Amino acid sequence: MTPFLTSDRWYDIRDLGNLSSAILEALDKVLPFEVVYILAAVIGFVASFLLFVLPSQLFVGVYGERRLIGRMQSRLGPNRVGPFGLLQPIADAIKLIQKEALTPTQADRAVMYVAPILFVMPAVLLWAVIPFGEHMVIADIPVSLMYFLAVSSLPVIATFMAGWSANNKYSLFGAMRIVSMVISYESPLVLTLLGAVVLTGTISLSGMVAWADEFNIWVVFVQPLALVIYFICVSAELNRTPVDIAEAESEIVAGYLTEYSGMKWGLFYGMDIGYALAASGFITTVFLGGWTFFGLEAWIPGWLIFIAKTYLIYFLFIWTRGTLPRLRADQLMAFAWKFLLPLGVFNLLIVSTERMLWFEQDYAKGLVYVFAAVNIALSAVLVYVWARFNGYRPERTPTRPRLVKQAGGYIPVGERS
C-alpha cells in the first residue's frame, strides 16, 4: 500500500482492522486474556457478518438471485416487501420458520435432523480465512488455501446425509449423483488451484494477495485456464444450475431436498447462496488479487474492492444459472475426466515450466507479463486443440431443419426435395 493517506488510526475506514485492533487493545487492559481471545473471534465474526453476509443475503439474495434473474427472464421478481423488495429474504425466513418441518415416518430421523446443521457450519467456517482487507482476516493461517479446500469438502457429506436419510428414491438419486460428482470434480479443482499455488509459491491466501500486489498482475491473467476450470468445477460442487444434477428440478424433483420442508429446507437454500458467495470470495482472493486493485486500494477501502469483485464473480454464477441448460450426469463425469482433468494437468505443466524459467531469471518482474501473454494464447489454443482431439465438431450440427414444399414420404438426409 502506498503511504499516502495511510494511517493506522482507528478512524481510518480503509482498513477496519485498525478499528477492531484498537478496541481489542483497549479491552486487553481491563479484561483477562481468555475473554479478549474469544472477543476477538466474536468481533471478527460480527464484523464480517455485518459487512458482508447480511448485505449479501439482502442484496445478492434479492437483487442478484431473484431480481437480476427476473430481468433475464423478462419478469419483475420480488418488489413488494420493504423498499424495492429488499426485505423479501426476511419475509421468506419468517414464513419458513412458521412452516412445519415434516419428517417422513420411514426416514432416518437423527441423520435427517443433523444434515442441515452440518450443512450450515462449513459455510460460516469458510469465511475465517478470506482476507477482506490488509489486516482484515479472522484467522491468517499459513495453509489457508488448504483450509478452504478442506472445509468446502464437508458440505458434501451433509448433502449426502440429507439425500440418504429421507428414504425417498428421488433423494437417493440426488445423493448418489452428488457423491459421484464430487469424486469426479474434486481432482481437476485441486489440480487447477495447484497451478495458482505453483505460480505464486504460497498456499496462504494473504500471501496470494500480496503476490498480486507485488507484481501488479492478477493470477487470472497468468492462469486464465485455471480460473475457467475452477469456476466450472466449483459450480459442479456447489450444485449451481448449469450443473445442478443433484437437485435437478425437472428430473428428480428436488434431489436430496425433496423431503425437506420448513426451516430445514430454508437452511439448505440459504446456505446455497452462502457457499456460492464464499466460492466467489475465494476466486476473488486467489485469481483476482483480493482486496487490491493496482494501487486503487490506497484511496478506496480494500474491503469495498473485495466485495465488488466478489459480487462480480457471483454475477457470473447468476448469469450461467439464468441462461444455460443442465448437463446429464454421465456427460458431466465425462467432461470432468476427459476434458477438465487433462487440461488441468497441461496447465500445471506449463506453469511449472514457467516457474522454473522465472526462478532462473531471479523472479524478474517483467517476465510475468510475458508469461501472461503466452498463457492466454496457449490456453485458447489448448482448449481448442483438446476439444477437437476429443471429437468436438460444432459445424456438423445443422441448427435449421430442411424445408420441403410438398407433402410426401421419408426424405433421406442429403436428398434434395
Next chain:
Amino acid sequence: MSGVIKSEPFVINIGPQHPSTHGVFRIKATVDGEKVIDAEMVMGYLHRSMEKLAEERTYTQNIPFTDRTDYLSSMSNNLGYCLAVEKLAGIEVPPRGNAIRVIMAELQRLASHCMAVGAFANDTGAWQTPVMWAFREREKILDIFEVTSGARLTCNYMRIGGVAFDLRPEFEPMVRRVLRDFPPFIDEMEGLLSGNEIFIARTKGVGVLTPEMATNASLSGPMLRGSGIAWDIRKADPYCGYEQYDFDIPIGYNGDSYDRFIVRLEEMRQSVRIIQQALDGLPGGPFRTEVPLALRPPKGEAYARIESPRGELGYYLVSDEGPSPYRFHIRPPSFINLSALKEMTVGGTVADAIVVLGSIDIVVGEIDR
C-alpha cells in the same frame, strides 16, 4: 460376482406429481443406476369422459368440450370438431370465415409451440429463462384471442359454419404487431438454445425415432417431421383453403429430440408466413353461414382431420339424425405420439427420459380426455 459390480434395479415413479410430466401423467420407470431399463406409461388421471358426455349434448354444445381436451390449443380443437360437423352436415363456410379460421389456427400454433419450446427447454434444465421468454410472446397472442373471442385459453370461438364473431377493428394492428415481433423472438430462441453446446449435448441423439418407427407408431406432427418424413395435413389434405398459402414443411435429420425442437421453431416461422398471407388477403363478406341451433345432420359418419400444433387431430362423428352425435371420438395427437415413448426412453438415462417426454410435447387433457 465375477468382478463386475451389479446394482439392483429399482422402480421410480416419474409422476403423477412431478415437475416435468406436464400434468398428471406417470411413467413407471425401472432404473438400473441412472439407466432406464423399462418404462410403463400410466395415464387416466385426468379422464373426464368427454366422448361419452358429448353424446348427450347438441352439436353446438359440444364445442366447449373440445376447448378442454388440448387446452393449450383450443382454437385448433374447435376447428377440427367444426370441420367434422360441417362435413357430416354438408355445410359450406364463407371465404372470410375460412381465412379467419386459418389466422386463428396459426396463431394458436404459435402460442402452443411457444409453450412446447419453452417447456422443453425447461426440461433440459434451462432454468425458466426460455419458458419465460416464450410466455412473454404467448401473452400477446392470448391478448388477441381475448379481444376476438372473449377468452384467452378456452376460446370457444369456432362455430359450425364459420366463427362466432367477426373480427374487431383492433384485431389487425395487434396481429401485425405479433407478426413483427415474432421472427426476432424465434431468432432469439435459436440464439439461446439451438447453438448452445449443452443443449445440443442434451438433446442430440436422445430419443431417436427412425422413420420406420415413426410411421409404424402412426405418429404425426413435429414428431413425424423430426424423423425426416414430409407429412403435413395442411399440404396433404388441405382444409380451410390452406392450398392458397405458400409455406414449407420443415423436416429433421435423425429424428432425435433436437430435430423435433428445431422443427417446431421453423414451424413457427412458417406460421408467421401463413398469417401474413391470410391477413393481407382477408376477404370481406359474411364470416359464418347461418346454421340451425339444433342441428340434425343426416344419417352417416364423418372424419375430419387438421394439423394441430401436436399433429394430426381427428374428429370422428356418427349421426343418427338426432340433435346430438351418436358417437363422438377424438384422435388426439398427443396420445398417439406418446405410444412411442417407451421405445425412446428405454436404454437412456432418467434425464434423457425427461427430455424425450418434453420433446413429445404432450397435453394431458388431450391424452385422457
Next chain:
Amino acid sequence: MMDGFGPSLAFWVLAAITLVAAGGVMVSRNLLHAVLFLILTFVGVAGFFVLLSADFIAMAQVIIYVGAIAVLVLFAVLLTPRSSRDNSETRWAAPGILLAVCLAAIFLFVVHDTAWRTVDAAPANLSAASLGRALLSTWVVPFEIASVLLTAALVGAIMLTRSPEEEAEDALA
C-alpha cells in the same frame, strides 16, 4: 503445546468426540451410520493435528480422508446391496473381540515402555514449504514409489471393474 486453558479444553473435547465416534463405528448396526461416525473420527483426528501445530497435515487429513476417502466409502456403501440392513450376524464377534484385546494389550505395552521425549519448542519443520522440500529431496524415492504404486492400483481397479461387454466393445474398436 498443551499448556493453557484453551488447548487443554480442546484436547479433551476432541478426545471425547474421537473416541465416542470411534465407538460408534463399532457399535452402530447401520452401515451408513458407521461411515458417518468414521467421518467424525477423521475430523477429530484432524483436530489433534491442529493442536500439534501441524496445520498442513490437519488440512490434508480433512481433504483426503473426509473429502475423498469417506466419500468413496459412501459410494461403495451405496453400491452394496442391502447396505442398510441390520448387521446382526455375530459370527465374527468373538474372534474380533479377541483380536481387539490382543492389539490393545500390545499398544498399552508399547506406550508404557517407550521413553517419551518432551519438546518445549515448537517443531520447526512443519510448514508446507519444508514438507515439500523434504518430500522431493530426502524422501523422493519412497514418494515416487508410492505414486507409482497408486497409479498401478488405479489402472488395476479400472481393469477389474470393466464388464465383459466393454472388453468386447474395445476389442472391436
